[in-house]
Amino acid sequence: MNKTIKRFISILLCCAMMTTLIACSKSNDKKEPSGNSSNSEKGTSQQDTTADPEQEIVTIKICFPTLLYNPSAEGTQQTEDAINKYLESIGDYVRVDLEPIDGTNYLTELNLKLTSGEVVDLFCPLTGVELAVSQEQVLPLDDYLDNELADTVAIVGEYMKAGYVGGHSYAVPCWKEYGLSCYYFYRADIAEELGFTEDKIKTLDDVEKLLMAVKEAYPNMYGFVPTGGAANAGNTLMLESVLGGPKHYKVDELTSGVGIVGDDLTIRNIYDTEYFREVCETAYRWNQAGLIMPDASFTSELGRDLIQAGRAFSVITGYGSTGQYEDMGEFYTKELGYPIKAAVLDTFLITSSRCSPSWSISYNCKNPRAAARVLNYLYTDEFVENTLLNGVEGIHYVKNADGSISLPEGVEPDTSTYYCFISCGIVGSMAIQWQWDEAKPITKTIDQANAEATMSEAFGFAVRADNFATEASAISNIKNKYLYGLICGELNPDEYLPKFLQELNDAGINNVIEDVQAQFDEFLKNK
Amino acid sequence: MEIRRKTTSKKSKRVNYIPFYFMMLPGIIYLFINNYLPMFGIIIAFKDYKYARGILGSKWVGLKNFRFLFKTNDAFIMIRNTVCYNLVFIILGTIVAISIAVMMTEIGKMRVAKVIQPIICFPNMISMVIVSYLVYAFLGNSGYINNTILHGNGISWYSEPKYWPLIILTVHFWKNAGYSSIIYTASIGGIDPALYEAAKLDGATKMQQIFKITLPIIRPMILMMLLFSIGRIFTSDFGLFLQVPMNSGALYDTTQTIDTYVYRSLMELNNVSMSSAASVFQSIIGFILVIGSNLLVRKLDSDSALF
Numbered sequence: 001m002n003k004t005i006k007r008f009i010s011i012l013l014c015c016a017m018m019t020t021l022i023a024c025s026k027s028n029d030k031k032e033p034s035g036n037s038s039n040s041e042k043g044t045s046q047q048d049t050t051a052d053p054e055q056e057i058v059t060i061k062i063c064f065p066t067l068l069y070n071p072s073a074e075g076t077q078q079t080e081d082a083i084n085k086y087l088e089s090i091g092d093y094v095r096v097d098l099e100p101i102d103g104t105n106y107l108t109e110l111n112l113k114l115t116s117g118e119v120v121d122l123f124c125p126l127t128g129v130e131l132a133v134s135q136e137q138v139l140p141l142d143d144y145l146d147n148e149l150a151d152t153v154a155i156v157g158e159y160m161k162a163g164y165v166g167g168h169s170y171a172v173p174c175w176k177e178y179g180l181s182c183y184y185f186y187r188a189d190i191a192e193e194l195g196f197t198e199d200k201i202k203t204l205d206d207v208e209k210l211l212m213a214v215k216e217a218y219p220n221m222y223g224f225v226p227t228g229g230a231a232n233a234g235n236t237l238m239l240e241s242v243l244g245g246p247k248h249y250k251v252d253e254l255t256s257g258v259g260i261v262g263d264d265l266t267i268r269n270i271y272d273t274e275y276f277r278e279v280c281e282t283a284y285r286w287n288q289a290g291l292i293m294p295d296a297s298f299t300s301e302l303g304r305d306l307i308q309a310g311r312a313f314s315v316i317t318g319y320g321s322t323g324q325y326e327d328m329g330e331f332y333t334k335e336l337g338y339p340i341k342a343a344v345l346d347t348f349l350i351t352s353s354r355c356s357p358s359w360s361i362s363y364n365c366k367n368p369r370a371a372a373r374v375l376n377y378l379y380t381d382e383f384v385e386n387t388l389l390n391g392v393e394g395i396h397y398v399k400n401a402d403g404s405i406s407l408p409e410g411v412e413p414d415t416s417t418y419y420c421f422i423s424c425g426i427v428g429s430m431a432i433q434w435q436w437d438e439a440k441p442i443t444k445t446i447d448q449a450n451a452e453a454t455m456s457e458a459f460g461f462a463v464r465a466d467n468f469a470t471e472a473s474a475i476s477n478i479k480n481k482y483l484y485g486l487i488c489g490e491l492n493p494d495e496y497l498p499k500f501l502q503e504l505n506d507a508g509i510n511n512v513i514e515d516v517q518a519q520f521d522e523f524l525k526n527k
Numbered sequence: 528m529e530i531r532r533k534t535t536s537k538k539s540k541r542v543n544y545i546p547f548y549f550m551m552l553p554g555i556i557y558l559f560i561n562n563y564l565p566m567f568g569i570i571i572a573f574k575d576y577k578y579a580r581g582i583l584g585s586k587w588v589g590l591k592n593f594r595f596l597f598k599t600n601d602a603f604i605m606i607r608n609t610v611c612y613n614l615v616f617i618i619l620g621t622i623v624a625i626s627i628a629v630m631m632t633e634i635g636k637m638r639v640a641k642v643i644q645p646i647i648c649f650p651n652m653i654s655m656v657i658v659s660y661l662v663y664a665f666l667g668n669s670g671y672i673n674n675t676i677l678h679g680n681g682i683s684w685y686s687e688p689k690y691w692p693l694i695i696l697t698v699h700f701w702k703n704a705g706y707s708s709i710i711y712t713a714s715i716g717g718i719d720p721a722l723y724e725a726a727k728l729d730g731a732t733k734m735q736q737i738f739k740i741t742l743p744i745i746r747p748m749i750l751m752m753l754l755f756s757i758g759r760i761f762t763s764d765f766g767l768f769l770q771v772p773m774n775s776g777a778l779y780d781t782t783q784t785i786d787t788y789v790y791r792s793l794m795e796l797n798n799v800s801m802s803s804a805a806s807v808f809q810s811i812i813g814f815i816l817v818i819g820s821n822l823l824v825r826k827l828d829s830d831s832a833l834f
């Protein structure tokens with residue numbers, strides 16, 4: 001009996017194995033002709049660049065990340081219909097298929113979709129353009145820059161370079177202010193009580209003096225608290241951002257641990273520099289003096305919440321300056337319920353990785369030309385962009401007399417069936433987005449803000465990590481081990497910094513530096 | 528004559544079994560789709576996976592994807608941690624589970640058992656994320672232990688790797704001991720009570736009953752559970768080793784396991800091939816260990832072997 005069962009099972013397994021193999025080879029066969037057809041399509045449609053009303057309707061899927069609030073299927077359908085109705089009314093042949101994806105799952109879900117061959121026409125390669133290109137997830141945009149995407153290129157301008165890899169354009173960065181400022185937010189009531197007025201808080205040294213005074217007067221309050229880092233990585237006090245800004249050391253980290261410091265164009269290990277030593281020493285000094293919240297590197301209680309609860313005095317966070325609030329202190333005061341003031345300690349350097357997220361066309365898009373058309377609407381068409389973010393008028397928002405929009409009566413962000421406004425810095429152009437609740441005069445355009453910011457010397461340079469994937473994985477691990485403890489001041493730099501550097505050397509960071517330097521020289525030559 | 532009868536009976540047997548095969552079918556199909564089809568994905572580990580080319584179209588690169596696992600000194604640390612923790616979990620875990628099961632059956636007739644059983648099983652239902660905050664409430668800088676027991680001059684637990692083997696073990700057993708005893712409780716419950724009565728009449732003590740009756744009877748079950756866990760010796764409970772230490776870098780020496788290493792190295796790289804290389808490595812070692820230990824068991828006691 002045992003034998004029969006075994007035989008039976010083995011036959012079954014064999015059958016099933018055969019069918020999978022057949023299925024695999026089939027899907028493989030299918031891929032070829034579809035690739036060819038899209039190529040030929042490219043060839044034919046290249047001749048007529050204007051939209052032909054007779055042309056077949058093409059639906060383009062847009063997979064965009066949502067934050068905090070996830071729209072319902074019903075709300076998404078209504079929004080999609082509204083956009084499609086509009087596109088039909090202006091006589092275009094493209095239609096959209098919206099797929100909002102929870103931002104925290106975006107990467108995983110997109111990976112699954114792309115691996116399984118599901119068509120996602122437009123998406124954000126969140127792991128970086130160069131990685132998406134080296135893994136062949138995206139198509140080049142070169143053919144569309146002069147026609148479908150011409151208006152977008154005119155808006156984004158030189159920042160389009162952030163989406164270039166190896167001389168070809170692969171992604172369009174969303175249009176917003178790229179060079180954020182590092183704001184030091186602090187409780188103004190306490191600072192003034194201790195004799196620190198706004199004009200006395202300009203640099204990190206001033207901050208240190210202020211924190212010392214706060215520690216003295218309010219020993220039970222955390223003087224300085226961390227900001228959350230990337231998902232599942234450690235926290236940061238943002239000192240490395242302040243000291244890495246253009247007014248300080250001017251650091252551009254090009255790939256994990258490797259970058260340029262200052263105006264010197266030599267690629268180096270950024271942890272083996274004066275800059276990083278100063279970050280660690282400052283943090284460690286503050287930690288030893290009791291100015292920083294304990295367990296800062298991994299706590300899940302973060303800046304804003306602690307200030308709101310009255311348990312913390314200050315935090316550093318990066319924000320743009322073109323938003324509704326000219327004075328970020330005013331914004332925080334409203335949000336957190338305490339009088340808050342903000343001091344700009346430094347700004348962020350505009351680097352390629354700061355111009356993100358960007359938008360790409362997926363490798364399996366059937367009609368990339370139509371996808372480029374849709375992408376262009378997100379930068380140029382007020383209706384498409386704002387409907388995608390805010391939903392349908394009357395259901396998800398109402399228009400105010402001054403041109404701004406508000407939630408309809410009785411609807412809250414979490415009860416609305418479509419509220420994606422938090423994705424405003426992710427999708428399309430921020431310049432054409434409607435303001436919420438109250439129309440404030442725009443004091444600074446995005447163009448102006450970006451022109452004021454400092455651009456990195458390496459802007460437009462994308463590192464290809466193909467040759468050092470093994471090293472990069474080891475470096476990433478070592479970084480996780482030491483970095484957050486060091487930048488949050490929990491590890492003594494005299495003891496742990498040499499260990500950190502030794503392990504990085506053992507992991508082969510010098511090979512990475514060499515490889516990146518060669519790529520960078522090539523880039524500078526062609527610049 | 529004899530032979531003929533045998534064949535006919537065999538045939539009729541086969542026919543008789545057909546309905547059972549059909550009953551098995553859904554299970555087999557499930558097993559196949561869930562456990563066998565994904566094995567095809569193993570080849571990703573040997574390829575330089577490119578999305579546009581698909582799994583079969585990507586280039587073969589041999590063992591290149593496995594290299595990152597052994598690149599640094601961490602390879603030794605993570606393999607040591609994974610294997611050592613698992614050995615302790617298996618050995619101590621079996622002892623703890625059986626002791627709980629024996630004790631539970633002893634008090635099974637009392638009312639208290641109805642209360643105790645859910646209580647010791649309850650921690651298993653709590654998500655590791657919540658467990659990590661419970662631990663943090665005890666060990667954090669302003670947590671319970673530092674504030675009350677150590678009166679403020681506490682230890683910063685999250686930057687001292689040396690305490691963590693003990694903390695991990697405590698958390699693991701607190702969470703899993705009750706649940707893992709259930710299967711033993713069930714098999715002890717199936718033992719014929721007449722055996723114990725007879726032993727009692729012969730004057731056997733409680734201890735003698737446990738060692739002479741209970742344990743020998745549930746031995747096949749114990750061996751089976753051991754074999755199962757040996758197969759997983761190269762994998763680790765991700766929540767226990769990543770969430771509970773709050774992903775604190777200073778603790779890597781004692782909390783880094785193969786799974787957390789893979790997670791931490793590939794979070795930034797998003798490299799499908801390298802991550803599947805890691806799990807192929809774990810599975811193959813696990814497979815070899817299961818086959819090996821089953822061989823050993825069969826040599827020692829052929830009745831208890833799994834296959």
